[in-house]
Amino acid sequence: MKVYLDNSATTAVDESVVDEMLPYFSKIYGNASSFHSFGRDAKMALEKARIKVAEILNAETDEIIFTGCGTESDNIAIFGTLNSFNKKGHIITTKIEHHAVLYCFEHLQKLGYETTYLNVDKTGRISIDEFKKSIRDDTLLVSIMHANNEVGTLQPIEEIGSIIKEINKTRKDKIYFHTDAVQSAGKIKLDVKKLGVDYLAISAHKFNGPKGVGVLYKKRGSNISSIMFGGHHENNLRPGTENIPCIMGLAKALENSVNSLEKNYSNILSLRNKLRDGIIKKIPNVLINGSDEYFLPNILNVSFNFIEGESLLARLDAKQIAASTGSACATGSLSHVLAALGIDALAIQGAIRFSFGHNNTAEEIDYVLEVLPETVEGLRKMSPLWKGG
Ligand code: PLP
Numbered sequence: 001m002k003v004y005l006d007n008s009a010t011t012a013v014d015e016s017v018v019d020e021m022l023p024y025f026s027k028i029y030g031n032a033s034s035f036h037s038f039g040r041d042a043k044m045a046l047e048k049a050r051i052k053v054a055e056i057l058n059a060e061t062d063e064i065i066f067t068g069c070g071t072e073s074d075n076i077a078i079f080g081t082l083n084s085f086n087k088k089g090h091i092i093t094t095k096i097e098h099h100a101v102l103y104c105f106e107h108l109q110k111l112g113y114e115t116t117y118l119n120v121d122k123t124g125r126i127s128i129d130e131f132k133k134s135i136r137d138d139t140l141l142v143s144i145m146h147a148n149n150e151v152g153t154l155q156p157i158e159e160i161g162s163i164i165k166e167i168n169k170t171r172k173d174k175i176y177f178h179t180d181a182v183q184s185a186g187k188i189k190l191d192v193k194k195l196g197v198d199y200l201a202i203s204a205h206k207f208n209g210p211k212g213v214g215v216l217y218k219k220r221g222s223n224i225s226s227i228m229f230g231g232h233h234e235n236n237l238r239p240g241t242e243n244i245p246c247i248m249g250l251a252k253a254l255e256n257s258v259n260s261l262e263k264n265y266s267n268i269l270s271l272r273n274k275l276r277d278g279i280i281k282k283i284p285n286v287l288i289n290g291s292d293e294y295f296l297p298n299i300l301n302v303s304f305n306f307i308e309g310e311s312l313l314a315r316l317d318a319k320q321i322a323a324s325t326g327s328a329c330a331t332g333s334l335s336h337v338l339a340a341l342g343i344d345a346l347a348i349q350g351a352i353r354f355s356f357g358h359n360n361t362a363e364e365i366d367y368v369l370e371v372l373p374e375t376v377e378g379l380r381k382m383s384p385l386w387k388g389g
Contacts, residue, residue, distance in 0.1 A: 002320045003364040007206075008149055008183060008299055008355035009324055013249065014208040020252040021210065024245040032242050033231065042244050049251035056258050057200070057217055058191040065216040065234045066247050070182035070203030071100040073216035074143075076237055077178040077199035078104045080224040081141050082113070085173070089138040094118045094126055094155070095340035097145050100201075101180055102336075105143075118144070122342050123291035124153030131160060135167060141176045146200075147184040150326040150337040150353055151290030152299030154184070161196020176222065182206055182214075186257035187265070187296050198222045202254075204246065208357070209253030213246035260358070268356045269297035271365055275354060276300055278369040283376050287347050289338060298356045301326075301338075303347035306386040307379040312352060315375045321368055323354045346385075 004012075024045060030038030032046045047061070054061045067073045078101065082091070093105050095117045109115045116134045118126045126144065142164060147154050157179050168174045178199040181190055186207025192200055200217040204210055218224060218237070230239030257264070279286055279302055287303040304312060309325040316323060326335045338348045354368075380386040 001364065001367050003322065003360075003368060005321065005323045005354040005356060005360065005364075005368070007357035007360075008353065010205045010211065011208045011357050012359060013205075013210055014253060014256055016256060017209055017249045017253045021245040021249040024248050028244070032244060033233065042242075045244055045248060046242055049247045052251040052255055053215055056190075056254050057215075058193050059217050060220060062235065063192075063218055063220055065218055065237050066242060066250070067214040067216050067234075067238050068240075068243075069212055069214045070098075070180070070201050070206070071214075072238075073199075073201030073203070073214045074098075074100040074178070074180055075104060076216055076227055077201060077218070077224070078108075078141065078143055079227045080237065081176045081178070081199070081222070082108065083227060084223040084225045085140055088112045088114075089140040090114045090116065090136045091140055092116045092118065092131070092134050092142045092144075094120060094144055096120055096124060096148050096150075096153075096337045097143070098149055098180060098182070100182075101143050101145065114138075120153075120340050123293070124148055124151050124289075124337070124341050125291060125294060126155055128156065128159060128163070132163060135175070139175050140173065141178065143178040143180070145183075146179045146181040146190075146195075147187070147296045148290075148337060149183045150299075150335060151301045151341070152183070152296035153291045154188075154294040154296065155179075156294075157195045157197065165196055174223075183296060183299075186254060187261075187268075187298055189258070189261065192217050192219070199224075204250035204253055207253050207257045210246045210249040213243055213250045215250065264358045265297050268358065268360070271356050271360050271362065272297060272300045272354075274362065274365045275368060276302075278365070279372065282369065282373040287343070289341065289343060289347075289351060300354045300356075302352055302354070303338075303343065304350040304352065304376050305346055306383045307350045307376060309350050309352050311379055312350070312375065315379065316371065319371045319375070321371060323352050325351060326353050 028041045030042040032042040164177045176198045182203045185202035198219045203214040285305040289301040
């Protein structure tokens with residue numbers, strides 16, 4: 001049996017999504033900017049996809065920018081907003097962002113921006129009090145992820161959005177609010193108006209769509225200037241010929257995921273809980289990382305003390321089970337997310353992220369629960385730190 005439990009790294013593209021994409025490779029292949037009927041057909045498809053995505057996110061069509069990926073959406077939102085101010089200032093994020101945001105902030109710090117990295121508690125949530133205190137007169141931008149990619153913890157985005165809205169009523173320069181919703185899109189309902197954000201980033205390959213295509217939601221009237229130069233595509237924010245097959249795939253995948261949101265949520269949650277309960281029952285000295293109140297249903301992060309996560313992954317891989325030590329983009333380094341949660345080094349070293357998708361089954365979890373205890377035991381026997389237990 002081959003078991004894929006790394007759906008937060010990427011997912012399989014659904015058959016119906018592939019079917020949706022296929023005609024746009026060699027039948028409706030025009031350039032959406034071209035004047036002729038080939039171009040008009042492509043443009044029509046593009047705008048249909050835009051309407052679909054806008055409806056799902058509760059946005060207006062002119063607020064939807066198709067991009068090359070989640071990373072690109074984050075970069076356009078952050079740098080584009082700051083470029084529109086004619087001054088440097090203060091920017092706020094969290095210690096547990098994906099590198100697509102964190103490295104933007106590190107770069108901005110080098111450029112002279114003052115940065116605040118908010119702490120999180122041991123479940124991975126920021127403190128609203130600390131957030132309020134961190135806001136300054138010269139704060140320009142707040143970027144806080146919706147759901148964390150390693151532990152699945154959800155942030156209080158709606159509450160942060162309304163705090164910023166209130167503060168903005170009495171300020172000359174508005175504070176802009178961006179959220180990276182790459183992990184939450186397709187898993188829980190996203191309503192940009194309810195969330196109260198100015199920008200929101202999503203990426204198709206995390207919800208059974210194709211790789212290399214994302215969306216940036218940009219609230220109407222937001223001050224943003226392009227960080228790339230070329231054509232006038234995508235509201236002048238993302239120059240370059242639109243990737244129609246992938247955009248069609250993104251819209252279809254997003255539609256699929258919202259159409260079966262509740263069913264998928266409960267199925268995936270029950271698989272996650274089955275694995276969690278089985279691990280706790282069968283394996284001593286484990287720690288479940290993250291929040292058991294505010295979390296995504298598809299991520300389970302477990303520390304197996306006294307072993308190295310990488311060694312466990314290699315042994316699981318040999319048994320045809322795929323998981324990860326955290327972010328696929330940060331393989332090889334100790335998790336900055338788990339460190340921010342205050343987890344000790346031993347538990348960080350032994351941490352594994354299992355991430356579930358709608359293709360996983362209960363039989364697969366049974367197989368993992370058969371293989372995992374003996375694999376962990378075998379590795380612990382080789383560990384000089386393990387005294388049994
Ligand atoms: N943000 C988060 C929270 C992610 O998990 C990822 C991918 O793992 C990204 C951004 C980057 O998305 P993409 O791979 O589409 O660039």
